[in-house]
Amino acid sequence: MSDAVQPDPSRLDPTMQAEIEALRAQTGETRRATVAAMEDILHRPFPVLDHGFVRVVDYMGDDGAVVQAARVSYGRGTKQVREDRGLIRYLMRHRHTTPFEMCEIKFHVKLPIFVARQWIRHRTANVNEYSARYSVMDREFYIPAPEHLAAQSSDNRQGRGTVLEGAEAAEVLDILRGDAVRCHANYEHMLGTDDDARLGLARELARMNLTLNTYTQWYWKTDLHNLMHFLSLRADSHAQFEIRVYAEVMLDLMARWVPVIHEAFRDYRMGGLHLSRPALSVVRRALAGEAVTQADSGLSPREWRELWAALDLPMPE
Amino acid sequence: MSDAVQPDPSRLDPTMQAEIEALRAQTGETRRATVAAMEDILHRPFPVLDHGFVRVVDYMGDDGAVVQAARVSYGRGTKQVREDRGLIRYLMRHRHTTPFEMCEIKFHVKLPIFVARQWIRHRTANVNEYSARYSVMDREFYIPAPEHLAAQSSDNRQGRGTVLEGAEAAEVLDILRGDAVRCHANYEHMLGTDDDARLGLARELARMNLTLNTYTQWYWKTDLHNLMHFLSLRADSHAQFEIRVYAEVMLDLMARWVPVIHEAFRDYRMGGLHLSRPALSVVRRALAGEAVTQADSGLSPREWRELWAALDLPMPE
Amino acid sequence: MSDAVQPDPSRLDPTMQAEIEALRAQTGETRRATVAAMEDILHRPFPVLDHGFVRVVDYMGDDGAVVQAARVSYGRGTKQVREDRGLIRYLMRHRHTTPFEMCEIKFHVKLPIFVARQWIRHRTANVNEYSARYSVMDREFYIPAPEHLAAQSSDNRQGRGTVLEGAEAAEVLDILRGDAVRCHANYEHMLGTDDDARLGLARELARMNLTLNTYTQWYWKTDLHNLMHFLSLRADSHAQFEIRVYAEVMLDLMARWVPVIHEAFRDYRMGGLHLSRPALSVVRRALAGEAVTQADSGLSPREWRELWAALDLPMPE
């Protein structure tokens, strides 16, 4: 858990802040597993991007709940803390996934629509999104910070290259801001919610005029196994920056919630490397002292490069 | 919620009772939604059948959590109690299911294997079952009470008819008890856990000798929408008695947990009737004063009988 | 199956038409169940909205496959055609859903992004969407036909009211067209794919400038049970027009594919009415000759109105 990641109520307007603090003031006694570090931050927004946030709205279970379910036990399921840690690490290492489904977490997230479109592809979650058929969308758009205004990568069809600067950067920002503002103003005009109430177009139609960087929000609830799957893909360096920053905050929240599982997750799932059958053969031969070359490795030139890069070692001559 | 359904710690042996009471003694303060009626019974077993039970191990959310998610709100989401109730009933009536996915519940259940085989067909739940590869199965079997010893129905291929009595009933009970006991004794003998340690067969093999009325147990976690789907099928009069009794206890537990949702569920989902297109046409014509007959109803004789039975009215001549 | 719904190759440009016809020219012999009415239209696009389409790319199973699975049979599973029809109707009437999961269908769909956002909420399907991280989005937007340019409903928070006309309609269409065109031109300008290659912004960023009526496309595959669930919600009069037109074409395609199941679906699922417990009580009393009033009905005024409207009968005084 990084010190830098802290809730910041000022991300919300005073009315919402007041609602959240009123909710936080209501406490009750419970016989359920309770995690002090989660209670500390419950309901409060963690800022992400220029207008987005993630806040934990509810949680079920803790490190012990996984142990309890794995043992199908009557009480807490814990033996010694040390044994519990060993069991959790064993389950993670050997991909016994069902006990991790026994913890559940619910977030309230505010995010740009184009990020929401990626996120929703994770199907094993429960979602309630703010409806633009019922309600009017706020006038809030994601405009990248200048340091994230990257050019198309020249060697990766879906990646980013160098950062745009100067006049180019300014032009892009002007376009993004200008189009979003104009489209939203026209959206309100068509709805008749500006000074001119003439048009009154149906909300479900008017929304089609909004740009994809408009912010939406949803309640998103998932179990810990599926959360880890989401984080392993989205807190990864290959993920698009705009979704990765959400995943990084959620990874930090996971560390507060289930610290032992979080540690095992980082050791066995996030920080590791999957060797394919031919790559494993190369590593084995090299460790046995053989001078392996790409030509006799069974790997394509691309896989050969990827292997040594992943090992963070110089490519053999 | 019926008064008859109460937890009964004596269903468990003293060690387990002690574990549960120790767990109940640990309370904490929380900012999450808390339901007093659930806290009252948390962890305690509700007896089902001769050796089974259901106990609530954890829960997330309450009636208000559904309202909160439906409104994607910042605070509790509640307006007036009356408005919240109206919204919940509206959502239930119009099959807006996603807000009900925002509540979650976790049960510990002990049940016969043949019941577990029906239950597991509900796929949208998380399950950790006691493993007969790791552990030895207890010597506990389901033997029906005499009043549930029904003959095969003569007019329903999957139903029950009249109750067996006298010598027939006695013979059936003797067989069920005898075979279960003998198979379990031989299971232990093959494992080498009886006086004779000679055989020592692998647990994963020896278990195949057990009968399907042997009790197993699992942790079962699901969201409220899927729980209601389970209950609408399994607390129904067409469900097999041995799974229905579990569903009935869970329906009662649902009433303690989310009373407003439970009421709406009973009004709009459980107690209602789905009219097919042709059946709707019959009802419409009859309400308009027409004397409809089976012959001109568009219904098969079977559907015609089913309709009037479902309406609880005498079949028109 | 309506005569009006026919494939129309001219919806695609000549290159794509040629690809599709080349694919159609490749036929093979198979021992799998084959449906002639599906082979007739396989791969060809059915137009929807102004630029969208639905086309069937593959299918698995037919009416008989449901019978075969319900009977867990070795051969085709069919007895008499009449008996098979009876079984299918029985399964549909009694909500035995798993046999309907044994048929599978795969569509290629082109649709506006705001429609895709509704559609994707059906989670039990497989989806591959055209990626705006890899590829450039075409310059195609949904612009409603004048007769679908509806005002916000005054009595339904999510519905449509009367149609806009004259100057108001013209103004809305101008806005929608103008903003979509400008945003897309700026999108291409930021990408550097217009005459000015200076900017070269990453595709994953530039896409955020597009409006929600931009067309996307995907492969969407689902089983027949989940297709029927989708159709029961989206081919319904409460669904937004822009998704309903897709569902209506798919319902027609379903009639070609599995005609007996389609008929049962229309009788028992689409054309019927679910009576709540209190509504059932009203119907029962009225059929028994009682003069029921709203005041003693147990229904709210709104539910009372909804009931008689659904029955298509005048509300009793």
Added chain:
Amino acid sequence: MSDAVQPDPSRLDPTMQAEIEALRAQTGETRRATVAAMEDILHRPFPVLDHGFVRVVDYMGDDGAVVQAARVSYGRGTKQVREDRGLIRYLMRHRHTTPFEMCEIKFHVKLPIFVARQWIRHRTANVNEYSARYSVMDREFYIPAPEHLAAQSSDNRQGRGTVLEGAEAAEVLDILRGDAVRCHANYEHMLGTDDDARLGLARELARMNLTLNTYTQWYWKTDLHNLMHFLSLRADSHAQFEIRVYAEVMLDLMARWVPVIHEAFRDYRMGGLHLSRPALSVVRRALAGEAVTQADSGLSPREWRELWAALDLPMPE
């Protein structure tokens, strides 16, 4: 695909063989993707264990269907065979899973109940099982071959150790056979389907007397992504022998169906090794020439042993 794995009609009785051959004789012309190697074996049973089988009942798609969906293309989607193969291997290597969901397969499987209980835990499949509420279960049980009659492993809580022999083996086989036969005879006696029709117990009750090695059967349908997930867990050396033999036959069937995907699956998923973060660090240091010891490796003694065993190299001193 191994030559040893061949369909064997004699696994079924002559009536079923005839039904299958009648089905195979019905061929049709189709515009769908067709795989000759699948047509060859369609419907025919591949024997597994003493009475079980797996047979392919239907399939959708081929290697090309994955390429087609990944490209969201209009025609077959294929470019050069070589490029298609490269794309498939890229998708597999980088865990792009959704295109593999675009192929679907349906099996008819006969298997012991205790194997079915493991299998059903894979939730993302469609299943229709033979119902013991409707029908009478056949008198067929799994009795292990003598060479699979293993003792409990002494160092693995869920594994098998040495094989039982001589008198011990004979005693186990006698028990398994004797109990299964007696329980089934009593099952039929309670049903009244033997010479004595007196009892007539309901089928849904009588079935509880059966042992867990009784054979059941089901239709099981899944997409290729989930099939590969199933195979990676169940065709693995840690899986119980009695489910692994089914997975091995299905892996062979997969090789006939989608040979290019099968090859990629074996290279990148089945034959590889996942290195945890600390294990990756050990490998990196060793490859760089450092003499790493367990003490300074960051691995527990157990993980240290597992690493060198997985690398198939002697443990460093």
